Amino acid sequence: MKTRLLSTAFTTVFAAALLAAAPGAFAQNTGKVKVGLMLPATGTFAALGTAIENGFRLYVAERGGKLGGREVEFVRVDDESDPAKATDNVNKLVKRDNVDVLVGTVHSGVAMAMARVAKETGTVLIVPNAGADAVTGPMCAVNIFRSSFSNWQPGYAMGDVMAKRGHKKVVTITWKYAAGDESVKGFKEAFEKGGGTVVKELSLPFPNVEFQALLTEIAATKPDAVYTFFAGGGAVKFVKDYAAAGLKKNIPLYGAGFLTDGTLEAQGADAEGLMTTLHYADSLGTPRDGAFRLAYAKSYKLQPDVYAVQGYDAAQMLAVGLEAVKGDLSRKADFAAALQKARIDSPRGAFSLSKSNNPVQDIYLRQVSGKENKIVSVASKALSDPGRGCKL
Secondary structure: OHHHHHHHHHHHHHHHHHHHHOOOHHHHHHOOEEEEEEEOOOOOOHHHHHHHHHHHHHHHHHOOOEEOOEEEEEEEEEOOOOHHHHHHHHHHHHHHOOOOEEEOOOOHHHHHHHHHHHHHHOOEEEEOOOOOHHHHOOOOOOOEEEOOOOOHHHHHHHHHHHHHOOOOEEEEEEEOOHHHHHHHHHHHHHHHHOOOEEEEEEEEOOOOOOOHHHHHHHHHHOOOEEEEEOOHHHHHHHHHHHHHOOOOOOOOEEEEHHHOOOOHHHHHHHHOOOEEEEOOOOOOOOHHHHHHHHHHHHHHOOOOOHHHHHHHHHHHHHHHHHHHOOOOOOOHHHHHHHHHHOOEOOOOOOEEEOOOOOEEEEEEEEEEEOOEEEEEEEEEEEEOOOOOOOOO
């Protein structure tokens, strides 16, 4: 009896010692995983933020509310697509709310602030839209991942397409901010490689939508075609203004896919026939995409767009990493290694990650038909961003 009591006492003391030596270790792997959703809920990109959140929540719901065995708790912040507020917003999530994972955002300038804080604190960051090249370039880190694209990717793919279609002289137009500048840069790289020339680069401050003076300049320049990067409400107004100015009939308009993704209802007939490049299309026709679209429509009474897909895949990526480390996010190297080896079963088509944690994916050429961005062809197969400046 005495021996049994001593044994029981030893076991109790040993267990207490383990808990004291590793405070929170057991709770960390079995408690809730706190996800900080830093997305736009107001302003030009509000609808995009909603679609991303819907997609993320849909995947979590499909997994019974748990990823890697841990229940998911959400903390939401409206980033207002305002880079000036970004650092304060992300610090609140990390230092005040103690989130385990950051998910965001749409605006590239805001995403850069998120990446800086994630890199400084070691917090896992999954970017479900913003394509700022630097996030998976000079700012790259083992704890920073992207479920979307780099700005370079759709721009580069369209530059190749337009050169092959015989356009020689092109005008570009975009907002003057990271996403626009980098999209045009990617476009120019491929277009000039194919023998084309960008004769004029036009821009206006974000989120200005007073396009008339620039449209007049395009008309006077008489290029073979125009390449553009706009998204959200700005994309709606640009497409309508371009058609109203009479330019659509004589100067073909091309763009990165955000020009017509999530915007067709508002653009109406003015978008008909427009060609864009992106890593998703409405008519892929695969079983995986069909199941996703049906589930999304049932859950939200809406048709999904590329933003919903990116949110959905951000949750998929988090699940892959969490499952590999059995819910223990302190094992960042193992988390990253699992994602590096993974093939994500996305509605867009399966993709892997580059060494800089950016998707290696097919970029589709799409054309607007009615209220759909229908696939024309694969513009670039398994296109990998060069990750310039990344030193992982």
